[in-house]
Amino acid sequence: MYFNPMLRDIASYEAGKPIELVVREYGIKREDIVKLASNENPYGTSPKVLQSIHLEDMSLYPDDSYYELKDGLAAHYGVDSQNIIIGSGSDQIIEFCIHALHKEGFKILHAGITFAMYGIYAKLYGAKVLKTPDNAHNLAQFLESYQTHKPDIIFLCVPNNPLGECLESKQIEDFLAHISPDTLVVIDGAYQEYAAYKDSARGIAPAHFIDKYPNVIYLGTFSKVYGLGGMRVGYGIAQKDIITALHKVRAPFNITTLSLQAAISALKDQEFIRSCIQKNFEQMTRYEEFATTNGIGFIPSYTNFITYHSEQIQSTKLCQWLLERGVIVRDLASYSLNALRITIGTQEQNTRVFALIQEYFSNN
Template sequence: MSNNWIKHANAGVAELMPYQPGKPVEELERELGISDIVKLASNENPLGLSPKAAQAIENACSELTRYPDANGFYLKQKLSEKLGCDDNQLTLGNGSNEVLEILFRTFVGEGGEVIFDAHAFIVYQLLTQSCGATAVKTPSTDWGHDLDAMLAAITDKTKLICIANPNNPTGTFIDGESLKAFIDKVPSHILVVLDEAYDEYLSAEQRSRGVAWLKQYPNLCVSRTFSKAYGLAGLRVGYLVASTEITDLLNRVREPFNCNSLALAGAEAVLSDEEYLAKGIELNNREMARFEAYFGERNIPYIPSVANFITIEVGQAGDFYQKLLKKGVIVRPIAGYGMPSHLRVSIGLESENSRFMQAFDEILAE
């Protein structure tokens, strides 16, 4: 006899749908009986590890019997220098997902509301439900955030407003002037979270001034990650920048030693590897233009993107995904984001993108 444990779970958890990660490439190759699969599904940096990060990680291996620096002292020092903030404004996490979770656990509870776009990063929905709060999804405009709709959705129960800029999975972007005008209108007791996981891929003119705005808006928080442009997805390290008051509260909730020693060493090193960052951005810009030309020539609708992925409309996306999979190309179906007709395609190496294009053309010709 067993208990029906779902009845004993916290409110909101019972209705959650677990995040569905893709299978390991090796397992898919075994299942499908193919080799040399190309993965363009998770918006990872295709260049591989930064040489500076690789060396720092190797050096850190000799100390793996010791606990990591619980405060991330040296990484915070480098980040504060780069961002122009104090180190006591930084919260480190096991990826930016964890710092967002810490923020939700600190400020969102049962009866609260969290506002985000209808096609926003799926983690916002998961975190909201797990806290027993209500998700308030606002409609998109041209697949991007409708800031007026978000303002109209504010009630006396609103705790957080989440804005991913650029947005995942659409790749859309909000200019700084519009974003600042929006924050001006949000009541000062409501937290505005700018999720800038893809900020490094923006042009110098587009790059967010979110961290600089913190002095003007104490209700603003900015999250970023080392998983994308910095190429440390497998080590999971991210951070959140906020006022010292908010940061103090977050670090009361944060688990000790939540960032491992290799992640801290790799992140600290890659911050100094400007050549690696520039090379990745150049590759992304060049291959993004190639994808746009490719889809344009075939009249495949796509959402203009400023991130390291492009989202396309293909009708029966689930079927199209399976056909690509059988040809050894993994992309991401995004029905869970309210986009059942779309596929998200990460920007890979030139050779990987060519494999995708070849497979895509073969399917179109069937």
């Protein structure tokens, strides 16, 4: 059977190990497993979401205009609903962007270590993937590579996954002043709610950016702070001509009726969102203090996860050791890093993580 030759150079995306697999492989009770590998909201989603789901609507396709969700997002961000496209997760809109702009000699540019799907989708379409020498976002290196190679799309992950660092809004504006309007700049704001809360200087205002820079598209998601990872809803905000082009590669009914209902309700409960973010950073402080006390290096994070790195930690060994005891975290060895990424859980979950890591150090 003949497969696309581009697939030979593509590594499958490594998702967090599911709870059900840990139950089967290690015989641990489901209720004893703590999953802190995929940056989900440990507090779940708003109770109002569960109240809003109507199962009797399941026989009908959703309204493909998604007008109510778009209107809600438009009001939330101060844009027009025509500036919005809905995707099955924001990663689907990444694919839309690459698909819509793909051409012979197509190139993309991103940070040395960042969200893997930028490169995976690009390679699938035969694009050349350019990376900066630094792992984190070094905009001087971005600009140098841009001027040399003239990529068609630039991806800025703000904050960056899986490292957690975050550019300031002003830095991005200064960078965009040097970029041709013919180059699409994707600002991936999957964790923006966290960054803007922690430091307003790192908050991105999509309305401002798409008005001043018509070659920018901002991506957001309901999978993180809104607690709807299982519903798969993302969105893109851009000038109307970009949105129109992306709609031409979007399949109809690309999110489900349940997903649509859930996202509409989740967006309305901003009080729940603020509460989750506040608790996230309260617990983040515990991770920073634990790292400092135990001589573990970490990257200051503007997200709902923290990256630990240290010479005394062999990340693959530690992650496996934790897994066998029912705690799932993300090993970053696939990024050629001796580091692990831990989603910030609840107080009880985090206390368990600290105790296990200390036990690991005592035994190794």
